[in-house]
Amino acid sequence: MNAQIESLQRQLDHQKKLLNKVMIFATLLVLAFLSQFLLSFKETGDNKILRVKGIVIVDDHGRERILIGAPLPQASNRVRTDTARVRALWSQRFGNANQYMKWYQDYNHQANGILILDEQGYDKVCLGDGVPDANIGPRIGKQTGLIFCDNEGFERGGIGVINVGDKQNRVVMALDGENGTDATGISVMEDGETGFFAGGKGYRMFLGTSPADSYSTEPLFGMVINHKKKSLYKLNLMSDTLSIRK
Incomplete structure (x- = not known):
């Protein structure tokens, strides 16, 4: 009985040693693969920058x-x-x-x-x-x-x-x-003019801010609508005025 137990113990130890060797080999193989994979992204002397005209x-x-x-x-x-x-x-x-x-x-x-x-x-x-x-x-x-x-x-x-x-x-x-x-x-x-514009068929609308002598003689913060450069509507909040022209 004891001889059988000792034989089984020796086989188990042998299998453990074999398994350890396989695990070590597998680990080294994985590490080698990962190293090769990571190194493929590293600059080398032969592959740095693609230079073309x-x-x-x-x-x-x-x-x-x-x-x-x-x-x-x-x-x-x-x-x-x-x-x-x-x-x-x-x-x-x-x-x-x-x-x-x-x-x-x-x-x-x-x-x-x-x-x-x-x-x-x-x-x-x-x-x-x-x-x-x-x-x-x-x-x-x-x-x-x-x-x-x-x-x-x-x-x-x-x-x-x-x-x-x-x-x-x-x-x-x-x-x-x-x-x-x-x-x-x-x-x-x-010149500092900043805003949204839209236009067509001679009409042009501007909504924003502009310096004097751009959309009006005075500085503007508001909205202007022109037709062929003739003023139709102006709302200037900077001077707190509202004017409508026909």
Whole structure:
């Protein structure tokens, strides 16, 4: 009986030692795997920073759809940089095609950032420093931010900061009408004017604050409605006055 117990005890001790060896091996294997996994995220001498001058992403049909660069890389199917397509697609909308093309040759089409094109090559969205000019005319200064366009490549809105002079900036979030001009938005101007604006068909409403000789001869904190620059309504809480003009 005692011999059987001793034999079982020896087998149990052997199994314990074998199990301990297996556990140690498994632990070392797991640690080795975790170390390799963690080290894959560590910078090495061969893999630090990807440095390229530009990236062009194409779709399943080989059409350039996303441009990334500083400045943006060229794209063969981009409408804005193909003057023949510009003349055919846009110039007729402005009456005198030759005059439009003369203006167009001075427009900025570049940016430092990301540009998304649609399948026909129209600009759709641009995020960058120094975004391209609107295709109805150049910007008043360098704009940094986001712009987006309709299905014919005409800008329909954006948000950004525009440098308009020495240490002078304006911040605007605007949505454009069919003619490409600001229809509604929020602005913080370089002269201190700050507020919400909306307009169309000659009418323009402003709600906010502005310095003298902007929307009124005196400083304004309130609301103004104009039609073709003629004042129709003014509420100025700064001077505690209410005036209605017809």
